[in-house]
Amino acid sequence: MALESKIPEGPLEQKWSKHKFKMKLVNPANRRKHTIIVVGTGLAGASVAASLGELGYHVLAFSYHESPRRAHSIAAQGGINAPKNYSNDGDSVYRLFYDTIKGGDYRAREANVYRLAEVSGCIIDQCVAQGVPFARDYAGYLDNRSFGGAQVARTFYARGQTGQQLLLGAYSALMRQTHAGSVKFFDRREMLDLVVIKGQARGIIARNLLNGKLESYTADAVVLATGGYGNVYYLSTNAKASNATAAWRAHKRGAFFGNPCYTQIHPTCIPVSGDHQSKLTLMSESLRNDGRIWVPKQKGDKRKPKDIPENERDYYLERLYPSFGNLVPRDVASRRAKDMCDEGFGVGASGLAVYLDFASAIQRLGKDIIEQRYGNLFDMYKQITAENPYEAPMRIYPAVHYTMGGLWVDYNLMSTIPGLFVLGEANFSDHGANRLGASALMQGLADGYFIAPYTISDYIASNKFEAVSADAPEFKEAENSITAVINKLLSVNGDKTVDEFHREFGKIMWDYVGMGRTKEGLKKALTVIPKIREEFWKHVKITGNAHDLNTELEKAQRVADFMELGELIAMDALQREESCGAHFREEYQTADGEALRNDKKFSYVAAWEYKGAKQKQVLHKESLKFEYAKPSQRSYK
């Protein structure tokens, strides 16, 4: 099967508007005859479900949470980008496009990224109209701040809770549609399979988490907005329930998986405190606007930070990157922190941390201003570590945070299965090999509010839909295979819990498929992963049964899928013999230790096709062309 990206012809800045005109429309009176399933109701899912509902479609929205407001979009702290140029500092759609392509290390599609930059301004307008309380200046205008990887102030924010406020905006729009009857929301349902009939996505099987019943739903199109797969590493900044199951099962039904190895490590997280650690907490990278990162110049210096004089501190980011300083992109900041700790300069009990110091900002701006900007982050840090960051520097360390990879989609956000659309973090589309800060919220909402409603309508208008029933053999087959997996898991009755397996598996992923990857390490991972997977199916212990609320059974299915996806991540990382963005292969670096791309050989999207449990996945390549933003060696010096 050949990959068709369906990028429209014409100049970059006209592609989307021309495409919008060419796309077919569905008559308003006919829209209610079409049912569309939306799985996941975070930023991308809630916004698309609400927008489709407003258009008049019959929408069924599913979440494994009790309410859309619990989705992990809620935890995004820092902000959302838009090139409004309200700051008069030279911003433009083209500059946001350029920064995003460059930040992604020239591994994203130009046309997609340009469109993202183009519609991002509308997102701010939309959210303001919903009553999102963005930060304002004293004249009442919207306030902006700068963020990593950019030299203009284009980030809109609502204190340190921007994701929360944007999600509550999308959630309120969804609640409004639920009240109006155009959207039906199904809570505590987990999608366990996609049903494909005659080559089209025509429904899903969801498990009702309260009573274990498998439920079948039919539709004319299915939208996955199910988030990323960072929890493959066990410890990550993702919420505990965030998982890859819906996307992975769609992959097994024929949706190609794009660039699985692009996993982002966030530089400013609170370090691990012990074996009991269940997840990691991110501190918004907006902290790097005013915080200065340093380590002691002397290895293993155990003095308290305040006892280390200025001239014995190494502000290594400012030293290495004089023009960007502490605001270098995430991957660079993460790797330098790891280097410092690997070389023995790390601080704290574990030695796996660096300082993020606000002393000079507090001196310059006063405690009040810092509290206004970062108050909730400082409180959060204090709550977790019992240390006061107003008095002593924070300790930070990188952690898995976001996955740029995801199901492959064309320009219309449709996967390789006709009628299956994938939005937000669940798709691979816009961030290339590395995502810039404040771009995830932008992409989720761009997909949901302003792109998918058009492209899904075009799909509905361009295709014929035979009536399908939930009794169709395809639904029965899917239900039976889910039941078989569940029964198998429950019958093992081994001696190790799901969490123990997950933790062990995550450690392998972090050690060999984490921040610095090598051919040797990846090969090692590829021999260890199948073994631990085999162990899992022989020794996992799950109590309870399939007909009750059973949290262990829920986790077990997700972990089983992570163990398959983890192998694909390692395979993808192994075949990509270059370093780019967040994918860093130790063998491929410049003399300064920067990512060394190989544009001749690897300027492509890797899209993996599932061929069955016993077969190797097949790699397809979508080559990337850069007509506007010419690839250059990224430099933040």
Add this chain to the structure above:
Amino acid sequence: MKVTLKVWRQKDKNDEGRFVDYAADEVSPDMSFLEMLDVVNVGLVKKGEIPIAFDHDCREGICGSCGMMINGRAHGPGRGIATCQLHMRSFQDGDEIVVEPWRAQAFPVIKDLMVDRTALDRIMQAGGYTSAKTGGVPDGNAILVPKPAADEAFDAAACIGCGACVAICPNSSAMLFVAAKVSQLSILPQGQAEREARVENMIAQMDEELFGGCSNTYACEAECPKGISVRHIGRLNHELLRAKL
């Protein structure tokens, strides 16, 4: 450190429920309360027992999923935190800790410490929004919001919908939850067009869900993980009166 837990176990909403004692013997003060429960649950599964069910997700105090009564306090001791942000260093070695679900008629128990809070969504459906459709809205800077108003609206909008205010209220009232949304949107210019209908509809839905009324104990403000002030309840009452006049 070692602690003894008295945990409410209830198989499903029809089960009567009971307290069961568990010993947590290897507790680190750096663990969060939920991580301590994780460890207890690993022990239960290994013994072939059903683990304690509780809602949780982000574990950083923003999703609003977790919530339990710990020694009679919503989200346990400490102010301005959700249960996931409570750390074991807040307890002493040898403590006995009583853990119960939120108790309110409008929040039926699903299992153990999990309750059904969908009533809060239904209150939101009744009017917790501006009816701005996708597209067709003015430029963000065309709507000026004075900074004090934006700040006050944000203070209200910070609500995470966890239900602690309901759980701690002697009347199981959802006034603080409703007030937070009504207040946010009545302060902002964007919320003016539907100001009267919103407050009336949300209050009507709150009553229908069998939440009680407010008798000014201020317990909700004291236990709110986001420190949402009862002055928003004052504004809610003002808005209701204004709508009726």
